[in-house]
Amino acid sequence: MPRLAANLTMMFNEHAFLDRFQAAADAGFEAVEYLFPYDHPADVVAGRLQAAGLKQALFNMPPGDWAAGERGLAALPERRDEFRAAVGKAIQYAKAIQSPLLHMMAGIADANDPAASACYRDALAYAADATARDGIGLVIEPINGRDMPGYFLNDFNLAVGLIAELNHANVKLQFDIYHRQIIHGDVLVGLEKTMPVIGHVQIASVPKRNEPGTGELDDFRILAALDELGYRGYVGCEYRPAGETVAGLGWMKRL
Numbered sequence: 001m002p003r004l005a006a007n008l009t010m011m012f013n014e015h016a017f018l019d020r021f022q023a024a025a026d027a028g029f030e031a032v033e034y035l036f037p038y039d040h041p042a043d044v045v046a047g048r049l050q051a052a053g054l055k056q057a058l059f060n061m062p063p064g065d066w067a068a069g070e071r072g073l074a075a076l077p078e079r080r081d082e083f084r085a086a087v088g089k090a091i092q093y094a095k096a097i098q099s100p101l102l103h104m105m106a107g108i109a110d111a112n113d114p115a116a117s118a119c120y121r122d123a124l125a126y127a128a129d130a131t132a133r134d135g136i137g138l139v140i141e142p143i144n145g146r147d148m149p150g151y152f153l154n155d156f157n158l159a160v161g162l163i164a165e166l167n168h169a170n171v172k173l174q175f176d177i178y179h180r181q182i183i184h185g186d187v188l189v190g191l192e193k194t195m196p197v198i199g200h201v202q203i204a205s206v207p208k209r210n211e212p213g214t215g216e217l218d219d220f221r222i223l224a225a226l227d228e229l230g231y232r233g234y235v236g237c238e239y240r241p242a243g244e245t246v247a248g249l250g251w252m253k254r255l
Contacts (some may be wrong), residue, residue, distance in 0.1 A: 072105025172199025
């Protein structure tokens with residue numbers, strides 16, 4: 001049975017962010033993830049996590065100005081110094097919160113631009129070394145262009161190739177089933193082929209990004225396949241509840 005982590009950015013929005021930790025625990029989750037914790041002091045987030053008896057699965061490095069449409073800094077040559085400062089801030093939070101993983105967002109950039117490509121490779125190597133020094137894993141995630149137009153890392157083959165090229169033991173793939181289906185399809189084969197480099201998995205139904213089991217894929221067959229393939233990490237529930245969060249958790253009983 002997969003180990004599920006509630007995504008507190010998308011789920012339990014009936015509560016203020018800091019109250020979502022206890023709500024997730026009360027609903028039966030053992031772990032959580034979210035996009036960003038940086039609106040709150042790290043010790044406050046860590047305290048809510050501990051009080052709820054939860055584990056942290058992962059969160060993202062600072063993305064730049066999210067409200068202005070920025071989606072990461074790693075592929076932006078003019079933001080190199082800001083990116084490196086963001087890596088340091090993310091590591092400080094991860095150590096305080098005891099997060100085993102950090103996700104490095106690429107940013108809005110043309111994957112065919114040599115300058116952006118070189119910058120991303122440099123950023124990945126820098127972040128891999130920095131996180132490894134503190135025993136924190138690093139993941140990169142392909143994101144589909146329908147949800148995030150212009151995102152640099154929008155192809156699983158590119159991501160796997162970059163991981164192989166860098167050949168750094170600390171860098172893994174974040175395999176989001178929702179994004180995989182929209183970008184390439186072939187989810188089960190994709191999981192089998194990339195399992196050796198997968199560090200984290202996320203799930204949501206396609207195409208509406210609601211609860212698993214409500215879209216075009218057999219999400220329960222996919223979750224069973226993760227067990228069969230020997231995946232032992234968390235599966236992040238990065239979906240938007242179609243209604244009230246707890247009312248939509250019936251899918252978990254099928255597991």
